[in-house]
Amino acid sequence: MTVFEIRDSKERADKLLGYLFYYEKSHRFFAEILPEIDEWDAPFIFSSFVKRGIYSINSEWSMRFVRQRIVPSDRQNLGAILKANKIKMYDEYKLLQLSEGRCAQDELYLVKCGDEDITIEIRERLDKKVKDVVPMNDHEVMVFFLNDYACTVDVEAIRKDNRLFSKVLSEPETFKNVRVSPGGNGIEWGEERFISAEELSLRGKSSELKYSDLLSFVSDRIVDTTETASILNCTRQYIGQLSSKGKLIPIKSGSNNNLYLKSDIERADI
Numbered sequence: 001m002t003v004f005e006i007r008d009s010k011e012r013a014d015k016l017l018g019y020l021f022y023y024e025k026s027h028r029f030f031a032e033i034l035p036e037i038d039e040w041d042a043p044f045i046f047s048s049f050v051k052r053g054i055y056s057i058n059s060e061w062s063m064r065f066v067r068q069r070i071v072p073s074d075r076q077n078l079g080a081i082l083k084a085n086k087i088k089m090y091d092e093y094k095l096l097q098l099s100e101g102r103c104a105q106d107e108l109y110l111v112k113c114g115d116e117d118i119t120i121e122i123r124e125r126l127d128k129k130v131k132d133v134v135p136m137n138d139h140e141v142m143v144f145f146l147n148d149y150a151c152t153v154d155v156e157a158i159r160k161d162n163r164l165f166s167k168v169l170s171e172p173e174t175f176k177n178v179r180v181s182p183g184g185n186g187i188e189w190g191e192e193r194f195i196s197a198e199e200l201s202l203r204g205k206s207s208e209l210k211y212s213d214l215l216s217f218v219s220d221r222i223v224d225t226t227e228t229a230s231i232l233n234c235t236r237q238y239i240g241q242l243s244s245k246g247k248l249i250p251i252k253s254g255s256n257n258n259l260y261l262k263s264d265i266e267r268a269d270i
Contacts (some may be wrong), residue, residue: 004110021181031057067137070095151204
């Protein structure tokens with residue numbers, strides 16, 4: 001992860017407005033605007049978000065912000081520009097570093113900084129990002145946050161009128177493919193189907209279940225084929241026979257290994 005300060009040099013104020021986070025693996029940007037910044041001081045493209053009290057900007061609009069501040073991909077002499085700067089292909093991150101985030105429309109610029117330079121307010125906000133998500137039945141997900149908060153969220157209730165989520169809500173296997181967005185900024189089923197960490201926390205129903213409880217259950221109550229054979233004092237081949245006969249049903253099947261619940265092993269009529 002790389003972090004940039006978003007600064008405004010208007011009237012020589014050199015004012016810090018927020019931060020832009022870049023996640024190399026996913027090639028995505030997420031902006032965080034300081035809580036004291038109003039819609040007039042915020043970067044113009046983010047002003048409507050700030051007006052609505054949204055200070056964590058999703059990857060789509062953060063990328064729009066970036067593309068406003070670099071050479072456009074349809075520039076006529078783009079190839080020559082890339083070659084002159086020893087860039088093999090169009091890369092928003094590399095071009096952003098070259099431009100320092102400056103453009104003719106305003107007096108904003110970017111400065112690379114370290115994690116230790118991030119303000120306390122933003123650090124506290126980052127502590128409220130998503131740690132993990134587990135799909136459940138009836139279009140609900142269990143969301144665990146970095147600050148040890150957990151909640152259940154009814155995705156259908158908050159996204160039933162969003163056409164982008166129609167496939168997610170109509171296909172159980174697709175719904176199960178939920179993942180945590182880069183930096184824990186939310187959960188998603190692909191970049192377009194995104195729910196922010198802030199909305200999840202606001203719309204979710206608080207749960208007493210902790211992430212440590214989940215890890216403890218996985219560690220203590222789920223075993224693989226080898227462990228199952230050891231518990232039953234039999235061979236792996238025999239475990240395979242029990243599974244094929246329906247006497248021992250794995251909770252997850254693999255090509256060379258299955259996972260089982262200890263409670264199923266203990267109850268099995270073998």
